[in-house]
Amino acid sequence: MKQILIIEDDINIAELEKEYLQLNGYKVEIVQDGSQGLKRALMGIFDLIIVDLMLPGKDGYSIVQEIRKKYEIPVIIVSARSDDIDKIKGLGFGADDYLTKPFSPAELVARIKSHIIRYERLSGNKTQVSxxxxxxxxxxxxxxxxxxxxxxxxxxxxxxxxxxxxxxxxxxxxxxxxxxxxxxxxxxxxxxxxxxxxxxxxxxxxxxxxxxxxxxxxxxxxxxxxxx
Incomplete structure (x- = not known):
């Protein structure tokens, strides 16, 4: 079972994401604090990470940067910020995708499936050493x-x-x-x-x-x- 980490301080949004992902066969964990979320992300046990930008403890941009220092797993930013500069910045720091709130949960699930499949295909026999x-x-x-x-x-x-x-x-x-x-x-x-x-x-x-x-x-x- 694929494991997804959601780093999101809005529990209503996080629970909505979790519900749809579980219905599609994913194991999901929610962390509402940015610093704690990063610690979990760096454990190397997740297949994909969803991260908000505005978080207590540590912002989403910093989290994406730190993840990219160790792992190449898919990272999706889900944020209320809709300006192009925010999207460009997020993708520039290493995020694989950027979804603006409010969003369609079905679209989020579709994007997650696509990114996991693409990552597994591209990674092939590569291993991430940690x-x-x-x-x-x-x-x-x-x-x-x-x-x-x-x-x-x-x-x-x-x-x-x-x-x-x-x-x-x-x-x-x-x-x-x-x-x-x-x-x-x-x-x-x-x-x-x-x-x-x-x-x-x-x-x-x-x-x-x-x-x-x-x-x-x-x-x-x-x-x-x-x-x-």
Whole structure:
């Protein structure tokens, strides 16, 4: 299932986009803050990113620029700004498309499908190399491989996604609810207890001493933090 990230502070518009995309078989995540949206975008787990221009934290132009430093995935700007200069600027910074609000959700879906197909066709066998390194831990986001002291460790899909999320947001404390929402999503049938279980399994695989972890720290009564 293709994954789409929506960086949009207007929740009504974001939910409308999400509804139409889910109906068309996409997995969708919404982030309303520009800075947090960029962090998610740089995790390398999305097939396409939709971004507004006027956002709290970091504006859409900056987000597009930062994404382009690491990835070539399709990026679509959806904005209320309709002046040609805004479109030229957005496309010049690396966006693949520019859609003006108000827009037709059906048109947005059509453009997304087109850009994903075009990207997959043009990328062919190319791979995007991206490595997250913390001390002895190396995460290869292009191949979904994880190494500790040069030795590969095998993780499940959710273990990997949880590790990438935490390692991409070092020194930030996340509650179990926040981790559950980011990794499993609101459509997942289950509860936050699975977060603690996956953290425990991760520690056994990546920590030298799981009982005294170097990477994933527990803040009792609060949540978890990845120490960089």
């Amino acid at each position: 490595v997250i390194i913390h001390k002895a831990l190396e995460i290869m986001t292009d191949s979904h491989k994880v190494f500790v002291n040069g030795k590969e460790v095998i993780l499940t899909t959710k273990e990997y996604e949880l590790l990438v999320f935490l390692a991409s947001n070092p020194n930030i404390v996340f509650t179990k609810d926040q981790l559950f929402d980011n990794i499993w999503g609101e459509e997942y049938y289950g509860d936050t207890a699975t977060v603690a279980v996956h953290i425990q399994k991760l520690r056994k695989k990546i920590e030298k001493d799981p009982g005294n972890p170097d990477y994933i720290e527990t803040l009792w009564g609060t949540g978890y933090r990845f120490n960089s």
